[in-house]
Amino acid sequence: MAAIRTILFVMFDQLRHDYLGCAGHPHLKTPHIDALAARGVRFARAYVQSPICGPSRMCFYTGRYVHSHGASWNGVPLRAGEPTLGDHLRAAGMGCWLIGKTHMRADAEGMARLGLAPDSVIGARVAECGFDVWERDDGMRPEGPDGCYDDRGAASYNDWLRGRGYASANPWHDFANAGRDAAGAMLSGWFMQNAQEPAAIAEKDSETPYITRRATDFLDQAGDRPVCVHVSYIKPHWPYIAPPPWHAMYGPEHVVAPLRHPRERQDPHPLHAAFMDGRVGRAFQDDALRARVIPAYMGLVSQCDAAVGRLVAHLQASGRAESTLIVVTSDHGDYLGDHWLGEKDLFHDPSVRIPLIVVDPRPEADATRGTVCEALVESLDLAATFVEVAGGEALPHVLEGRSLVPFLHGRAPERWRDCVFSEYDLALTPHAARLGLDPMRARLFMAFDGRWKFVHVEGMRPMLHDLATDPGEYVDLGASPEHGTVCERMAARLAEWALRPAQRITLSAGRAAAMRGASLRRGVTLGLKDGSELPAELTALYRGRPRPAPGGIDGGGGAP
């Protein structure tokens, strides 16, 4: 099989699964991403392991569930020592580089406990969830009275903007994500009223083209070493304001109606109610605001599409195209008013389902080009896919996803999963306390088997949607007595998942097999009366003088 020498792993932030031309959006123009879908496979039922940036990304970058790696919300450090995609790829001889966002927070305590210096090669990788960093840009530099949300956010981009003449302590905030009124005063991109304004920045100086150039700069110097390049954009994530001309590309006439139903407001699950009644939910229930915000969001999506076009053109111009696996995906969606919500705190499809397009240039993938795969796919399948593509050994005891290569090559994998799982750590939001939930145990878990989407809410009744009869997810059956058995069955699926041996990461299947029963032939002879039960070669050891002990540590202890 021809070798893949480059993996171009493109991630957008908060890009909905259905806001692409190839996914059927009636007005949105995404010709470059659509072209990739025509050359590859579009996975139409791909789900993230958490509908919020940080934990979702840690699943992409470790190939493990949130429940396994523990970085359950934004700002929760990924524990030092958690194996990463970068570790696995480097072991297979492929580099793993970052250009853009990860939302990683380093585990400073754990690194200190292990003596890992942040400026050492290993320490830097542990601090950056396994990546070597060409540019880290989390793309978020808001300011408030308590300071910046992230002083490292957009730091290099801000320096570059100042060098380009955008005079401000924080041009990300004042120019890239703000407009201007007639008097020249700032119109913040944080305010939805301003979403239709052009950002006060030249298109080529905005963040998406900047990251694209940083990626092509990287590729220009990368030579032909095998490498996975994670190009990770902040957009179309809010602030919802686009640079010209993208700000004017779409208007209210291009805004699709919200996926919502009045019955969702009638006796809703208290958790759904809490988010519907929150500031963001209420704002996205205002159709006048949606009509201003969504065109800006769509403009940002089309700008992202143009970035993909530039990256693909660069691969072709540099001769990499035939040896590059291309992935385009997102870390989660955006309700945009669907289900009376904004943001992405729950598990309806607009939030937890993602776009996922994979282009495998090898001839083995010719038969599937332009096809749509309906299998239930999880974001953590990408890590296993990349390790296989890089030629590494399968690591089912560490990587909880499965390689998608069989789908790309038209081979149905054996016993593919029939349920996907996702989580949300409500404990780290003010809602837990407001809803009277144990603030340290308020976890949400989704189990979706392709028909039933079950959401376990610790301390409350579950939510349940039947996507066969209610594809819009408008009817919550979680309180329906007739669906008690379905809830029990799905709760059992979740329990089976929760009991998986996710932490037995030091034991490969091969080593486990070698351990079974090995101790008898290493002298652990339990339950024998007088040794006559044993073959002579063994009993001899217990008669007269034994032979000297051979060297070498044994293959894995048996007896307690």
Place this chain on the structure above:
Amino acid sequence: MAAIRTILFVMFDQLRHDYLGCAGHPHLKTPHIDALAARGVRFARAYVQSPICGPSRMCFYTGRYVHSHGASWNGVPLRAGEPTLGDHLRAAGMGCWLIGKTHMRADAEGMARLGLAPDSVIGARVAECGFDVWERDDGMRPEGPDGCYDDRGAASYNDWLRGRGYASANPWHDFANAGRDAAGAMLSGWFMQNAQEPAAIAEKDSETPYITRRATDFLDQAGDRPVCVHVSYIKPHWPYIAPPPWHAMYGPEHVVAPLRHPRERQDPHPLHAAFMDGRVGRAFQDDALRARVIPAYMGLVSQCDAAVGRLVAHLQASGRAESTLIVVTSDHGDYLGDHWLGEKDLFHDPSVRIPLIVVDPRPEADATRGTVCEALVESLDLAATFVEVAGGEALPHVLEGRSLVPFLHGRAPERWRDCVFSEYDLALTPHAARLGLDPMRARLFMAFDGRWKFVHVEGMRPMLHDLATDPGEYVDLGASPEHGTVCERMAARLAEWALRPAQRITLSAGRAAAMRGASLRRGVTLGLKDGSELPAELTALYRGRPRPAPGGIDGGGGAP
């Protein structure tokens, strides 16, 4: 409160909860351990998190469940980076030293990935599950045609024995754990027929007094630095053969009847049947062999008791007694024929319940001296106890147990647990394949609420015992239709436990509370129409020129 300067953490291996005088054994003499029970608190319902050495010990040494740390069977390495008791105690200014057995296997791959050199201080601690090592002696040096079970087992002890004139490549095997026949030929301690023979070694040269001397040697040079000393004996673990005079201290007349019932043989759970029909189970169903083996086991227990006497005498002679917390416990039990079984593969009390005696010398504990505590206690409570005693901060996000100090000081803790959990990784035994279970998912989980002992067997029906009506655990109700609801309730308890956020170890409760809602005041102002919703101090930031961004990384990300 007077300070504890020393924690003497004594662990025996395979010592049953009921094989102590103070626990009611009718014939067994354990005066020194009984004296500790009279000076402290005996926890009568203490359970291990796995009834097998390695995983049980990793729970003692990390304060976390097997399902959390992943070292699920003997020989499964504890993942590099898992926080240990030693880490927590050193952070509190107390050393943590090992003399004896841990059954730890280092995670060589994980250490290499993190660049931890085995000969570095941190690397050595990671390789020894957090201990500084005075002497590592796992006390097991069997030999077979495939070599030694553990070439490091008893290595220093063997060297010492050779120096004492026990001429053999493996005197542990040939002398300390073997007898001699009239002709001087070796009678292996591995064979139950030989259990009544005296081991071919002087009492003072046998392994238990050797470890005791190594412990007192350590204490003699330890000075007055606060230290936790883990004195960890291999005995009364098999081989079942005792040195003189202990070999002759008990006879068949001192052997109690097995806790077994004919109905356990009628239509048993296939898993129970598999172990009953195994080599070890069959051997312990032979009352003639029990009558030879159990007196030897009892002799080894009395020798262990004498070791406790020497340790306590040394504490008193060295002036440490008044500042030393003493703990005597075991890593699991031994069926010894109960329930038609040997060894400790399942969850009946003889296997999963342990002796646990804690002596707190401080005046606050005077009121509880000589009392018995019936609370449901888990082995991982000791780590939390030791951290509190050392003056360290509580770490509920890392340590899954709870401090026992309130019980020692006569204060009932708030909302104490009402269920204990234990696990066994059948996947690493030949039974999984024989029983047709998925060899990588064949896990057993026990949930015991004080009355109902429920055992989840992945891929099979559960086991269930009602200890209120059947304290002997002879009646398995796991297939009883009338008990379906009890099984469902206990399965739900297990599921709730399995979903706990056990891996969120980088986030303290305080930090979590600080994160809730913090992002708004750091500029993440979502869901605002025009900013008029905000107080002036915030809107000002979005009008005209903003102030320069203040320095310092924020306290923990909020917005996605």
